[in-house]
């Protein structure tokens with residue numbers, strides 16, 4: 135990763151400049167890793183659970199860009215399968231099927247012993263991304279057969295995100311079989327359209343729960359990064375990153391509608407040329423870099439675990455305040471801007487994802503359209519971004535239209551809060567102490583943003599409770615050969631079983 139080579143160059147820079155300070159800093163930059171957590175063993179019937187997850191991926195609950203291409207039968211069949219697979223859950227919990235305008239999201243309510251306690255919510259989504267035809271031959275197993283082979287469960291959705299739906303339901307069924315009831319009310323919400331931003335599912339259910347008068351959630355959990363060794367540049371350790379904030383989401387359509395005609399007599403500037411130039415001007419007008427508070431928390435936890443020569447830099451970021459950037463923060467920005475992943479953590483990003491024009495080689499198209507996807511930092515509202523785009527392209531012939539279920543950047547969950555501590559404790563109880571746990575700033579997004587956007591859910595934590603052996607298995611996220619290890623799926627179920635219990639003591 136470029137970051138690695140870049141960081142060694144920077145290490146030499148900081149080493150000479152801050153050598154003396156380095157040692158002093160460590161004392162003032164102590165590790166925040168939780169100590170002394172005992173591991174627990176939870177007995178899971180993994181054969182039966184694997185069989186259920188294998189069946190679950192066979193339901194093609196696909197979210198397509200074309201929202202009319204929505205297979206309602208697949209969702210109905212999947213719901214019937216879930217109902218048949220978890221009898222105690224469906225006896226003891228209330229199930230509702232909600233969504234607007236199409237109701238295909240699931241809301242389960244598990245009444246707690248103490249109704250005065252603020253409830254907790256576990257979120258996961260039913261829908262999966264498509265398997266493009268041109269990638270089908272790269273799959274070693276059929277993406278919708280639920281094959282169990284080579285120690286893996288294969289299939290679209292086993293990593294994103296049916297593993298979490300079934301991890302939650304398996305754990306609940308186990309606890310119900312033991313006659314257990316939570317102290318606080320637990321909600322399970324399984325959305326129908328996360329992969330297209332959650333407008334019909336998560337957004338509606340978040341509004342509905344607010345309408346029902348829920349004042350505050352003690353804890354909300356959703357998906358994000360799984361546990362992976364080496365997921366973070368400069369940190370070979372096994373790492374559990376807990377998302378505490380998400381960037382926003384916005385897609386704008388840029389379009390020009392002007393005279394087309396015969397290609398034998400072209401105008402000076404074609405519609406395609408005009409739009410292409412506008413796109414180039416926009417890509418040259420990137421948003422300014424800044425350090426999001428969640429990134430300061432991230433480095434407060436990760437910094438002490440990283441290369442000692444860089445710790446003066448990371449502690450400057452960790453303890454830094456908003457306002458004029460210090461020299462060290464400028465070094466940090468320069469280092470982070472070296473790779474797309476870390477660059478996306480320090481500014482609102484601009485990604486041109488679609489460009490359409492023209493149907494025939496001898497016809498000048500009367501229109502050209504492009505779609506630009508933005509991941510806004512806090513404060514970069516749709517209005518701010520549209521204004522930025524208008525100024526950058528500076529061409530009134532181009533129309534700008536918001537075409538997405540746009541959401542603002544979320545609030546920041548408290549990494550010192552009881553929810554974070556309960557999660558870290560649970561991660562260590564299941565996966566042991568030979569790992570680094572840290573809060574992180576999520577550059578992608580997930581449906582919990584619809585909850586965190588409301589005052590009743592300030593503390594939303596995101597993690598995918600699953601161990602991957604290497605970054606290689608990450609290829610399955612929205613890609614090919616999506617697969618998870620059977621043995622690790624057993625730990626996913628144990629993880630949810632354990633966190634449900636740990637929430638009693640929150």
Ligand SMILES: [Zn+2]
Pocket residue numbers: 259294295328357580
């Ligand atoms: Zn997902």
